Amino acid sequence: MTQVKHNQPAILGGVPAVTADHAPANRWPLLTQEDERAVLEVMRDGNISTHPVIRKLEKDYAEFTGRKYALAHHNGTAGLFAAFYALGLKPGDEVLVPSATFWASVVPLLWLGAVPVFCECEAERMGIDPEDVRKKITARTRAIVVVHLWGLPGKMTELLQIAKEHSLKIIEDASHAHGASWRGRPCGSLGDISVFSLQGDKLSPGGEGGVFLCDEYDYFEKAVCLGDITRIIELETPARRFAATSFGIKTRIAPVSAAIARSQLRRLWENNQRRNDNLEYLSHALEKLGFHTFLAPPHIERVYFEYLIRYNPERCILPRDVLIEALRREGCQVAVPRYPLLHQQPLFTEGAWKEIARPDPESPVPEYDPNVLPKTRATNETLIKLPSFPNAGRDILDQYIHAFEKVIAGAEDILQHHAPQNV
Numbered sequence: 001m002t003q004v005k006h007n008q009p010a011i012l013g014g015v016p017a018v019t020a021d022h023a024p025a026n027r028w029p030l031l032t033q034e035d036e037r038a039v040l041e042v043m044r045d046g047n048i049s050t051h052p053v054i055r056k057l058e059k060d061y062a063e064f065t066g067r068k069y070a071l072a073h074h075n076g077t078a079g080l081f082a083a084f085y086a087l088g089l090k091p092g093d094e095v096l097v098p099s100a101t102f103w104a105s106v107v108p109l110l111w112l113g114a115v116p117v118f119c120e121c122e123a124e125r126m127g128i129d130p131e132d133v134r135k136k137i138t139a140r141t142r143a144i145v146v147v148h149l150w151g152l153p154g155k156m157t158e159l160l161q162i163a164k165e166h167s168l169k170i171i172e173d174a175s176h177a178h179g180a181s182w183r184g185r186p187c188g189s190l191g192d193i194s195v196f197s198l199q200g201d202k203l204s205p206g207g208e209g210g211v212f213l214c215d216e217y218d219y220f221e222k223a224v225c226l227g228d229i230t231r232i233i234e235l236e237t238p239a240r241r242f243a244a245t246s247f248g249i250k251t252r253i254a255p256v257s258a259a260i261a262r263s264q265l266r267r268l269w270e271n272n273q274r275r276n277d278n279l280e281y282l283s284h285a286l287e288k289l290g291f292h293t294f295l296a297p298p299h300i301e302r303v304y305f306e307y308l309i310r311y312n313p314e315r316c317i318l319p320r321d322v323l324i325e326a327l328r329r330e331g332c333q334v335a336v337p338r339y340p341l342l343h344q345q346p347l348f349t350e351g352a353w354k355e356i357a358r359p360d361p362e363s364p365v366p367e368y369d370p371n372v373l374p375k376t377r378a379t380n381e382t383l384i385k386l387p388s389f390p391n392a393g394r395d396i397l398d399q400y401i402h403a404f405e406k407v408i409a410g411a412e413d414i415l416q417h418h419a420p421q422n423v
Helices: 002-007 022-026 033-045 053-065 076-086 107-112 130-135 156-166 217-227 229-234 238-242 255-266 268-288 320-329 353-357 374-380 394-409 411-418
Strands: 069-073 094-098 115-119 141-147 169-173 193-197 210-214 307-311 383-386
Touching (some): 053 210, 069 076, 069 217, 076 107, 076 169, 107 115, 156 169, 217 229, 217 238, 268 307, 268 394, 320 411, 394 411
Parallel strands (some): 169 193
Antiparallel strands (some): 069 210, 193 210, 307 383
16 A cells, blocks of 8 residues: 555655755755855955956956957846947847747847847757748848757757858857857857856856857957946057946946856866756656657757756646646646746837837837747747756655656546646
């Protein structure tokens, strides 16, 4: 009887599969005495505004990615705004963007008067879909935003080719992808301009921060004039004449954040390896149960900022909300994706974006329809978010696997007793 109870889904009265403590398994960031020493060094120096640790962080990221220029910002959003500005985007310029991403990949465009054009996300990796990108290029298109969602690099072969054919620029949002690579090239080196976030949840956190990266001096110069007045006097061009005023925004990272970010970057590979080992172990087990776990193809080294899986309705008869509830009853921490699709948000669907972008009334103005992008919507409705287990042992992973096995094996009984009202 006890064995039956352990194999019976908890939602049907069985014993929950997951009893291990989630707190140590999910602890992140992992702050150490090394981080503490780095912060104290800044504090004891007394320069808590322009400390040399900022330049050291920039040098670290330039070497990490192989880029010529790096400029640290107070967050990734500011870095992305600087990227859009440095490209010279003007009011009415169209930029092709994904809908399945954090708002900072898109919304800063509005402050330049640029127009986001939402594209489908492909189901294999949930990156922006090259096929849909091609369809949406117009005479006004200037750039493509590529986001390596959750740490899985997008389809860069196709996207780079499209950009080359149509003379478009690529802004690479690598905020989820510290340590990932595509065909041996590190993420952060794949765009005309690339940006990392150093926010506290990220794989190489600094609390708050961002890093802007490029190889063109002109882009770097514009970002400096926009965001760091202390650096303008050092520029090698007539832009030095703006040293007294800058271009009106100050986005320099705080030295304490830079110190933490440098210290964390030194341990990136160790931390990524632990997380990757855990999630690849879990993924191989869940693949056998019919889930798509976004394992990387051979030419890609992925990392795991977050861990999402996609269930196949042909292999699992449970609707997503019932599946999630059944797994929660087993003790699993599961949820729907935390990023709502941007093209369905009131900022766009209710036209509030115009208050920011202030489009020319004589120019064509897009209307954002929440019902477009059917492939993205369909895929998003099959995604389930699990912990990324940055500090877990095998015990909790095995319990998760057992929880999934119980729920899948008992799916027919669960559906019979817990079907939604509209099923």
